[in-house]
Amino acid sequence: MNKVRIGWIGLGGRGQGLLKMVLDYMPDVDVVGVCDLYEDRTEWGRALVEEKRGYSPFATTEYRRILERNDVDAVITPSAWEAHVDICIDSMLAGKRVATEVGGAYSIEQCWELVRTSERTGVPCMMLENCCYGKNELTIFNMVKKGLFGELVHCAGGYHHDLRDEVARGNEKRHYRLRNYKNRNGELYPTHELGPLAKYLNINRGNRMTMLTSMSSKAAGVHDWIIRNKGENYDNADHIFTQGDIVTTCIKCAHGETIVLTHDTTLPRAYSRGNVVRGTRGAYEEKRGILIDGMAEGQTFSHKFIPIEEFCDEHLHPLWKNYEPIGGHDGMDYHVFRAFFESVKNETDPPIDVYDTAAWMSITALSEASIACGSMPVAIPDFTNGKWTNRKPYVRSRYCLDEVCEDLF
């Protein structure tokens, strides 16, 4: 397969940016169909493909019509959170590989259905977790797999992103976040930090997440923001938001490791993914750097973080060597899309597979359940049904997130 012909479902802000990237930088990908629930967005996508590629793709507001087409090899869906799983399942049932933008699950049942559908149809499904391919995340991944941190014991991360204005303007912008924040309460967006951490910890390949608790603060940020910046007559100025400003989720793994996630999007702050990796011999903190036992001359320990940049000469992941970042988000988006397209072209498993997708998404629904029950511990299902104790690294791609495949570069 020299070319991949894709159907594109979802053309909101994020979908638009990603479509541009694919059209600009991936000549081996043809966008043969575009779709959004909104006609104006669908038309925007159609026109963009025409402008960039010189042909007019099939355009529809009903995603199933994309799936019916024989000229669609694979599907990309940067749709609203609520639509991801349905579109993935319907794509697999139509025999088409599918890659979904990130988001969390609404129920555990839909995670199971995702897995069952992939297993029974034999069609893979991938989550486009771009942060797994971040420069820092991959450098740390490389160092973790080399054993430089010793035995991993604890990881943490957060989605620390001041989205008060985006949430407040949700109706104006037709954005899915607003309705979720108005009605839910949980770790709504776990995967940017959890994805890389899960790969460090071999989740679904020799390890798994077994249990979590989740605790939510009050919801005060968006209301205060609206009143101060939009006025008392603005949309939702009198709404009692349910989504707590800070949601802390603690996850336990089968081999005793803990993962702490923070969902943090409606109070003032600077952006961060808050990555922390702790092992018996080293530590990483996103904003401080790396520290390895014995790193300081003449000492068996080290109590000073060194910026990650100083480790890049030796430990930069090969995907980032000689790579001039293109596309959005500092070049991560490009990598994760190439990972998907290569798996389609080579008919290999994607590096983030259906078990990863289900396990990572499930954290959202489980966090909501825990919070609803007063931070009760809840068990995390084994979406592999036991296969995790025996699953080996799948090392057929440069984009592999189980090991670093130096010899494929």
Add this chain to the structure above:
Amino acid sequence: MNKVRIGWIGLGGRGQGLLKMVLDYMPDVDVVGVCDLYEDRTEWGRALVEEKRGYSPFATTEYRRILERNDVDAVITPSAWEAHVDICIDSMLAGKRVATEVGGAYSIEQCWELVRTSERTGVPCMMLENCCYGKNELTIFNMVKKGLFGELVHCAGGYHHDLRDEVARGNEKRHYRLRNYKNRNGELYPTHELGPLAKYLNINRGNRMTMLTSMSSKAAGVHDWIIRNKGENYDNADHIFTQGDIVTTCIKCAHGETIVLTHDTTLPRAYSRGNVVRGTRGAYEEKRGILIDGMAEGQTFSHKFIPIEEFCDEHLHPLWKNYEPIGGHDGMDYHVFRAFFESVKNETDPPIDVYDTAAWMSITALSEASIACGSMPVAIPDFTNGKWTNRKPYVRSRYCLDEVCEDLF
């Protein structure tokens, strides 16, 4: 009362350092009795008082003999964690004000007994939580009370301190930490971070901590450290430690705020108290600085942290103005001891009272309970028995931690 005559109970490493500070810098304090379980330490203390002050204090290895003495006005106890509460209770029963070094409780019952004893004898009891008087902590306290962070929503902190060598050498050093780490599992040392945060959040005066969950990672750090640095024949090289390397505790408050504590002492890292304060209008992160909505010119928000030093001109707490730090821990120790001695001299309530002491210490026992029950949520008792809804700031001291009493300076 011009002079305070104190009995000193506990002369391990910490007790020795503190005794030196008092003898060197506090001429209004006479140390009339010294005590430690170990005779050599008691003698060390006696000799130090003699050297510094020219008189020989009463010296004993039985702390009750200190309490019997009429020339002892008040008691300081930097003893082992296990002894704090008994010594406090016995001191109050003997009619002597008492200040205890920090540590956690072993049971909820002992916290109640502390409260009951203080209430029935009318004798105050104070925890010497030095970090409440840290320069950064007090600057943030000042800014919180001025409302600069808006409505507080979330706080976090940790005891991030690589103590592997201290723990490993516990028997050699006769240190209490080792036996606790060998046998317990929980948030063993919560108060350095929790103390200041509790004061920001008005705990026990209009707010209280209602519930927590606690999760522990595996225990791998000390064992790996011993094997690599001390050898396979060293003390406890084959012991299976129970204390997890990272313990994460999530606390919910009555008004919806959350507090996340991290106990982190047996893996490589740099020291930090990890303080985080989040409000609707501003944020503080110990290693990054402060950020306030509207701080950046022409913006309603701000996405850049500014070092805390840049706020000190305007917001430095008066205790730190014209103060050249003396004593240990960057000058915090001096302040917290002065806070206690002033309360003794003036017969006022201490700024960290028995309710604070009980509530803060209880987190340890409750964390152990939660972990023992698979991270189950556990209720935090109301040690004020309802008084918290009506307790007002107690503003009779420059050392007050309820408000900033500018007019007392």
